[in-house]
Amino acid sequence: MRDVAVIGTGMTKWGELWEKSLRDLYVETALLAIDDAGVDHIDSMYVGSMSSGIFVGQEHIASLLADYLGYAPVPSTRVETACASGGLALRLGFMEVASGMSDIVLVSGVEKMTDVGGDEATYALGTAADQEYECYHGITFPGLYALIAVAHMNKYGTTREQLAEVAVKNHRNGSKNPLAQFPFEVTVEDVINSVKIADPLRILDCSPITDGAAAAIICPVEMAKKLNKPVVKVIGSGHATDAIALSQRKDMTWLEATYRAGKSAYEMAQKKPKDIDVFEVHDCFTIAELCVMEALGIVEKGKSGEAVEKGRTAIDGDIPVNPSGGLKSKGHPVGATGIAQAVEIVEQLRGESEERQVKGARVGLTQNMGGSGASTVVHIFERE
């Protein structure tokens, strides 16, 4: 296997982008990554997108986007594994470069979610749960994560305030991110008193509906070294699955796929959780960030709420989580999220994150998750 590096990233302002279509969002962002890498061609591309068919009525977007980007006839592949589609696009691109089949690969993600109303968007997102055993009985994603939250509170004594602290910390980080959808701060009281969505989750516990795209260019490390830029290597990649229905899992508070994907990535990278300087994880709901921290071994089981409350996961804490603002503040265009996490980590390791910079960060980890945790992709990056 060849060593792989990220040599270019691209991301534009996320939000409710009424004036931009799926292809606008995509092309604008992919060109930024290509420019940042300074390459004159790409050999192949991967696009993560969860549900362009429902959101904008368009399938077959791998070819559409290659064409609009001006790179047809390069091979282009759409990747779908719910909200982890972006992370998986990165993993497949990584495998293609590592295997020697291609040198320069564009890995990307996009979702245009606001062309449909709230009900349709909820339906589209719901297709990531088990239709027959979950959705047909009336549950939606906030409901599933609310069940996880209640289970975590009962089992470990996690408090309502500790959940709120996740949103408070992520909004504080996002307020320093010019590309974030909601770049403002909130307080614990704001979160607890915000509109109830699915008890105990309030609207400020939930990530938003977002239009956005993210892109990165990867290539062999040997090629990257010639470009006279900080070389950020992809040193670990893990991917795992679990029962898609929450009721089929042994412990609702435990994300087995995240644990397994993390284990694979740690082993490949020859790193342990304590070796990681900065984490970008999938906080689609505040409770998700807590469960992910435990499954990745960042903290012990049941200790995540306390860690957040004590400020350990803040940018200047000992285990910084989601300096970008996370899905909560930065936004969550589902297919793009996994790539955006990588964009943040690459910037952090390059030392380009300005106000959000985790000081001295050399090793970073991304964790991108689909559904209520039935698919997870983890990557570990290291600056050479």
Place this chain on the structure above:
Amino acid sequence: MEGIVGYGAYIPRNRIKVEEIAKVWGADAPSYKKGLMLEEKSVPSPDQDTITMAVEASKNALKRAKIDPIDIGAVYIGSESHPYAVKPSGTILAEALGATPEVHTADFEFACKAGTEGMFVALNLVKTGVVKYGLGVGADTSQGAPGDALEYSAAAGAAAFIFGREKVVAEVLDTYSYMTDTPDFWRREYEYYPQHGGRFTGEPAYFKHILGAAKGMLKKAGMEPQDFSYVVFHQPNGKFPLKAGKRLGFSKQQIEPGWLVNKLGNTYSGSSPMGLTATFDIAKPGDHILLVSYGSGAGSDAFILKVTSRIEEVRNLAPLTRSILDHNKNYLEYGEYAKFREKIRKAD
């Protein structure tokens, strides 16, 4: 100078509270009250419609104008709930007021902007000398599908304005219109209830056009927000007009007199015109007022008005808008409301 010689409003006495609607749909009333700043809304009785309310409001305008209705040369009603698909509302109104037969009438439709359209045309016919007096009315028995967010706001009411050249209570100094094709809210023929684009109705629709029209009007007139005593915006909910005002640099004090929506609801074509009547009710001679309507589809009309000393002579000749809003209320339960609004379909 041309302007308004008489104005009047009408609100049905029935009300329903946000809690009563939320209870039926299992919705969270406090979040509607906080998020949309709505408390209750007006509901028409079974025998009331756009035309009956237009007649009531126009009669109040006539009382203040103190003119012979036969001198009204143009009668325009703007509404998105004209009782007939084919057959004018305006003829019934003109007949009821005694303005027929030498009169031009037309029914306008432009979602919630239809009221100010009628006013715009009536004003300009007076300006060009085609008619002596012109009547513009905004009236609606607004539709909102059961359980939809619109059901908490869709209300009933009317406002009427008679335009003329002499003895005006407010001069119309200038107007400005701003529109684009923006499909944020619509109702197709044979459909009972409108559909809307959710959050798309906010930034790219309401705010783009309200702010566009207000800024264009201020620039055209060479005026600033502080030159106005009051400002009235279209009021689809409580929050939007306050937010629009803040973004333009108007204070809450400038907006509040015409901000009726928390207790009235959104009377669609009647919304900003009714806010203007409530503002006239407390305005002093010399006050400048900015009115900006909004209609989905989408567009805004802006008017700059300057109140004259005549306002104090005519103000109390008809009921004040806030007095109609605050008195003689009859609270409905959801069942009665559903019957009144013909949400229950009976067998023939």
